[in-house]
Amino acid sequence: MRHPLHSICPYFAMFPEAFVAEQLLAHTRPGELVLDPFCGRGTTILESLLNGRKAIGSDVNPVAACVAGAKADVPSLESILERISELEVQFNDDLFVGETLPEFFEYCFHKNTLEEIVFLKKYLNWQSDPVDRFISAIMLGILHGESHRSQSVLSNRMPRTISTKPDYSVRWWRERNLSAPERKTFPILREAAKFRFLKRPPEAKGKVVLDDARRATENFQDALGQVALVVTSPPYLDTTDYSEDQWLRLWFLGGADRPKHRINRDDRHTVLKDYWRFLNEVWKGVAPLVRDQAVIVVRIGGTKLTKEDLFSGVTSGLECAFNERRVKPIHSGRSSEIAKRQTNAFRPGTSPERLEHDFSFAIS
Structure with a gap:
């Protein structure tokens, strides 16, 4: 039985806890620190805590910060x-x-x-x-x-x-x-x-902040040079606008009583140059937190980008951010079909199936 905390609030654009568990077992030991700068509903955060790791994360969207924050610091x-x-x-x-x-x-x-x-x-x-x-x-x-x-x-x-x-x-x-x-x-x-609470919640507490991923180092000063593993999935190019999709939940948390387009500038990128600039700035904001020997795992997709485009873009961004360190791809990328696409859920048959890709990098 999966932990009931994982499904406390579902929405599109989330990876399964099994994916996170696989990365934890492959690249960390108990007690080590895991970061997700785009933590969404907190799958990386919760799964890390359940497996005896420490966890920190951020998200610029209040719904994500609320849900992930609840999983990071579970009261009695x-x-x-x-x-x-x-x-x-x-x-x-x-x-x-x-x-x-x-x-x-x-x-x-x-x-x-x-x-x-x-x-x-x-x-x-x-x-x-x-x-x-x-x-x-x-x-x-x-x-x-x-x-x-x-x-x-x-x-x-x-x-x-x-x-x-x-x-x-x-x-x-x-x-x-x-x-x-x-x-x-x-x-x-x-x-x-x-x-x-049908299953015991994690005893350890993580930390989630409501803020831009580019300010990760500012928000986690006590974690400088300690992150052993980053597992994250940034916004995909030319994909859904989070603030529109989640407008009713955002209203409950204090937002407007009707949908607002692009509340956060980086909810949705449609221009390739701006997209890569944004992600490169994120990696620069994350880099000071990452220890000497670490792994970064990125799940990413996009309607206009091939696997090769994505691999090249992520690799070059990481190399720029870690310019005094070595960035080595662990593999050439693993691809999977997006199982529950929003487009297919509401307009079946309107577009072909699309892929997302997992890239892993050793930082040394």
Whole structure:
């Protein structure tokens, strides 16, 4: 059984924990430090901690930072359940007035459920408090999904991996005469929290920061020269815009109540020269953290780039960043078909299957 913490909040563009475990066993020993500068939902972070390694990571997107941060610093189940009960009492006792929201929210959530969601959105301090962060991560995982199949989903019928656009969603629900089910948020939160603890969480604590990957050295000054392994997957060229795909979860964490295109400039690159410049700056930001003998593993793809293009681009960027050290490819790259592409999920047959590639480099 995979650890239940891995699936706390799914979305597209994530690699499986088995891939991380393979790299850990091949290139590190227990107690050594692992870095993921594009940590996403925290697969590298959690799997490293579960395997007795230390782990640090960053991500510029709040949803990723919240979910990965919850996995990096898991509170006790008792403290989580106590906090949920405290919030429930506060909700029932307070004369709470929520924010005025667009029409989408009337269709997406039952009125009573929406009141609970907006209350939690206001009072959960996900950026500073580990318990609130963990509860927020659970909320992100149950906020929307296939409610006709699961009683633990709070929304009208939606995908679980992405937040569909408001106008499209409302039109789709109207055409099918679908209404949002009334769901009791606090009991669902309790059961969801208990499920995540069906297996023992890692005892060690990692660190995840909400910031640009290029500032990795600034954010992890206490890890200078200590990283034994980097396992990461940067944004792919000309692929999805994270801030649009995750707009509803971003709203819950304090963002806008409608999709915003390219909240972060580096969510999506469409110009090749800018893309490689960005990644080269990331490697330069990471380099001071990497120890004398280390390995960097990169999973990467792109709709306009061949395997050879990607290998050349990553190699040259690493050689520039580690210009006084040796960068040696461990192999020529391993390719695999992207199993769950977003395009195929929503517009089947619109484009051919695409590949992503794993490149590994020894740094000495």
